[in-house]
Amino acid sequence: MSNVAPVFGKKFESNRFGFICALSRKESHSDLTKDDSFYEPWTSRENNDGTDNRAARTSKNQFNYMGLFQFGDAALKTIEYKDDQDKWTGLDGAYTESDFLSSRSIQIKAVNRLIDKTCKLLRNNNINEYYGKIINRIEVTESGAIAACHLLGLGGLAAFLNVDKLKYNKKGELHKQYDGNNIHVSEYLKLFNYYDLESCCPRKIYVSFYKGSIPVVGEKVVVKSKYNGKLINEEMKVEYFTDSNGLLPVIIRHPGAKINISIGDIECEEIIQDKVNIQKCTFKMDENFKIQEKLESDNKPEKKDVVNKTPQENRGGDELKDNHVLTKIVNFNIKIVDPDSNNGIPNLKYFIVYKGKAKAHLTDKLGLDKNIKAEEGQDLEFNMRGHDDELQPFSHFKVSASMEGQTITIKLPVHSFKLKMIHINTGSPVVGLKFQIEYRDGIETRISDKNGLIDVRMLTGFVYRLVAGDLKGKFVRCVKSTHEQVFEVSDNYIKYSDKLINSSLKKIDNKKDNSNKNQEASIFKVDLNAIGKIFEKQVNVYKPEIKDTHTEMNGKPLTVIGGTTKSSDTVNYIIYPDGSISRENGSALGYAAFYFVIDDTPELIGKSKIYVADTWEKKGVKGKGKSYLVSIREIFGDNAIKYKARWTKSLSKVNIDIYNDTTQQLRFWMSMNAFAAYIGAVCVTGGISRYSGFSTVDGGPGDSKEHINGNVGDLGYIRTDLRNDLGNKFPDPTYDHDA
Known part of the structure; x- marks a missing residue:
């Protein structure tokens, strides 16, 4: 039994x-519990119940709304998939509309980013004061309000x-409450009520x-x-029915x-909504429905990061399931x-x-994890490392009893x-350039085509690097969102690439005189400094530091885990929420x-070279x-020739948006x-x-x-509407003095 409503x-x-x-499903008639090939015919126009997942994913209407969630330009700019010039930014691998x-x-x-952005927008405008209020027999909830805000x-x-300050447009007219299909905003509130958006905001109360x-x-x-707020000050009352697990929404x-x-007739103990913590309360009743005891679990919020996670991670994050429910443990x-x-x-x-939590695993010499x-x-989701410590999902399934003792x-x-x-x-483009790729258990020599390109295929999450004789570049990870990996090449490398590579492939004759050997060695020594940029400078590429290297039995690189190793040449600034800074x-x-x-864990914002x-x-x-x-550009990975409009x-x-x-x-x-300050x-x-x-x-x-x-610079005042693309002055009505 669930309180959520069906959609089509x-x-x-x-x-x-x-x-x-x-x-x-509301926006494109898709069913994301099925794969992209899923098709289900419409039973009738009245039922409106058909599904074509592939068509939904690639759809674009006459108003340029596109995809599964019918994103428009405004929404794409909000989540920074497009810049102010309507150009795709490449965020999350979206370099083009295609x-x-x-x-x-x-x-x-994209929709995960939009959920979090909208959640923050509603909080900052005190819309959360209305959560729990009944209007026209419809409760205002977090999930309903976010859906309504996205759709209208x-x-x-x-x-x-x-809401007085927000209900009028720039012309002083009341904002429309109906969308282009003549559906009222209250219908969206009702349709999308009672979902748990998990990490959308940290404070949640779970009652069972x-x-x-x-x-x-x-x-x-x-x-x-009841809350004495800026917008409303009244007691709100709502009725629920416990679900099949004894839980309230x-x-x-x-x-x-x-x-x-x-x-x-039993009134439970009063609860105060915490500012940041998850609160979980279990009430145990006797046969006469009298409360015997109230059990409160640890209220420390569990760390989640769903902004960039896939649906499998979000679907699997049921970590708040009550411990009283008996479940079968499956071993496989x-x-x-x-x-x-194979x-x-x-x-x-x-x-x-x-x-909802990621744990590292390691296969044995046969590829087994027992x-x-x-x-x-x-739900279990299987991932490899990606850029910037993110995970790349590659498989997913739900655990069943039939898996007991089996090998999947x-x-x-x-x-x-x-x-x-x-x-x-x-x-x-550099045409006809010879270079070598080190990947898994071998090195392969390749030549760039007339566009400076070479086609490659690699296992997701594995690493590779460019080499030329004794020169070895930094490892780069194979990431699913990467369509084109760019390397910059110096004149010296172009000049000496054949000699370097041929030398590495040539068997050294022990009878050669020392002068020839020394001459060959000097080429490597000189060229190491001259052509190093091919390996050190990469365009639009995250350059992970080597933190952990795993090898196959023959010792060749299998995968390298990148991250935020605090190396000896780096000053580390640890910034705390109370304003203190440790160096x-x-x-x-x-x-x-x-x-x-x-949550007591330092999270990397970024890193820059120190300029003296x-x-x-x-x-x-x-x-x-x-x-x-x-x-500041380097810290936020803005390494292209043209600077970004946003970092x-x-x-x-925290979603930083500068x-x-x-x-x-x-x-x-x-x-x-x-x-740091x-x-x-x-x-x-x-x-x-x-x-x-x-x-x-x-x-x-x-x-x-x-x-x-x-040490001296200019920063814009924070606006009440949170728009940082517009300037703001002290006397302006949009100036947010509290912020």
């Missing part, structure tokens, strides 16, 4: 993945809720009732709540709201095989997402993509890395000593301490900021007078 004849689970399925429409995974990531906009929702060890099913429960109210729960084996040979892949590190234990009915074979997918060689100075390895001069602490410059006393006058600067980074509970307003003067450099403030205040420039790369002020040494 389909009823989905009440978790985040179920919400995503319901939203896609990339977006061809990938269910990318569209799932914040203005339409605000007009229905009668048991009689002995048996869930109390189908009993009416009354929930009253997830309760979400404004932080500080007082919540009273009663079942029958996993074998991961190469699809080309042989097991030995010593492979991969990850299983179970109950004695996997999981609850019957739970999973094929690791092969990904086809292109390597592109371009000239480091001109950016033009580690402060004498290092190579790089500076910045971390923000969430002479200090300035004032504009045009050098001072004494040195300034140590970092580039973003998604942490587990609008770049320094494009005319190019003052992208800040002192290390200044950036700045980014800490950005994270604490919600992640939204407008950056208008500090100093140039030499620590100078550019066109300004005061912007010296990376």
Whole structure:
């Protein structure tokens, strides 16, 4: 028994993945519980119940709304899939409209981003004060409000809720409450109520009732709540019925709201909605439905990051299932095989997402991972490493009792993509370039075609690198979203590539004189510095540091795990939510890395080379000593020739969104301490900021007078509407003084 409503004849689970399925079904008639080939004919026009998943994924209507969730340009810009010039940014692998429409995974990531953005928008506009309020016999819930906002906009929702500041458009007219199909916003609220969006906001209350060890099913429960808010100040009352597990729908109210729960004539203990923590309460009843005891579990929030996760991860994240429910534990084996040979892949590190948490696993010499234990009915998702410590899902299934003692074979997918060689100075393709690729157990020599391209195919998550004789580049990971991997090539490499590669393939004759050997060695020595850029500088590529290397039995690289290793040449800034900052390895001069602490865990924001410059006393006058600067562009991976309009980074509970307003003067450099203080403030205040420039790369002020040494700069005030693409002044009505 579930409180969620069916959509076009389909009823989905009440978790985040179920919400995503319901939203896609409403928008495009798809069924995301099935694969892309699924087709189900319409029984009648009145029932409106047919499904064509492939057509839904690639659909685009006359108003340019596209895909499973009918994204428009405004929504794509909101989640930064498009920039202000309507160009695709490449986020999550969406470099073109074709990339977006061809990938269910990318569209799932897009809607996850939009859910989190919309959730934050509603919180910042105090719409959560209305959660639990009944209007026209419809309850306002978090999931319903987010769906209504996606389908009709914040203005339409605000007009229905009668929110004074938001219900009017710029012309002073009331926002429309009907969409283009003449459906009222209240219908969307009703249709999408009672889903648990999990990590959308950290505060959730989960309430369950048991009689002995048996869930109390189908009993009416009354929930009253009150909060003295900015928009409303009244007691709200709603009635629920316990589901088949004795659970109520997830309760979400404004932080500080007082919540009273009663079942029958029995009133339970008052609960105060926490600001950040998950709260779980289990009430045990006796035979007469009297409360015997109230059990409260650990309220520390469990870390989740679903912004970039796939539907399988979201579907499998039922970690809040009550411990009173008896479940069967199934024991089985996993074998991961190469699809080309069907042989097991030995010593492979991969990850299983179970109950919303990822755990590392390692296969044995036969490609087996034995004695996997999981609850019957739970979802398992299998992943390889991707860019920036993200996971790449490659298989998924639900645990069943029939798997007991069995070995489940999973094929690791092969990904086809292109390597592109371009000239480091001109950016033009390098034609006919000979180079070598080291991958798994061998090295293969290849030559670029007339477009500077070479077709390659590799196992998802595996790593490769370019080599030339004794020169070896950094490992690069095979990621499903990568269609073209670009490398910049120097003149020296082009000149010596044949000699380097031929030397590595040539068998050295022991009878050669030493002078010939020394001459050959000198080519490698000289060229190592001259052509190193082919390996060190890559365009639009995340460059992971080597943290852990796993090898096959013959010792060749199998996979390299990239991450945030704190190396000896790096200053590490650890920024805490209370405003304190810890600096580690402060004498290092190579790089500076910045971390923000969430749930006692430092999460990497980004890393920049340290730029050493002479200090300035004032504009045009050098001072004494040195300034140590970092580039905000490098920290956010903005490495292309043209700077980005926005810099973003998604942490587990903070989505950083900085609008770049320094494009005319190019003052992208800040002192290390200044950036640490700045980014800490950005994270604490919600992640939204407008950056208008500090100093140039030499620590100078550019066109300004005061912007010296990376310590002085301009930042935009935070607006009440959270738009960071627009300027704001102190007296403006949009100026948010509290922020």
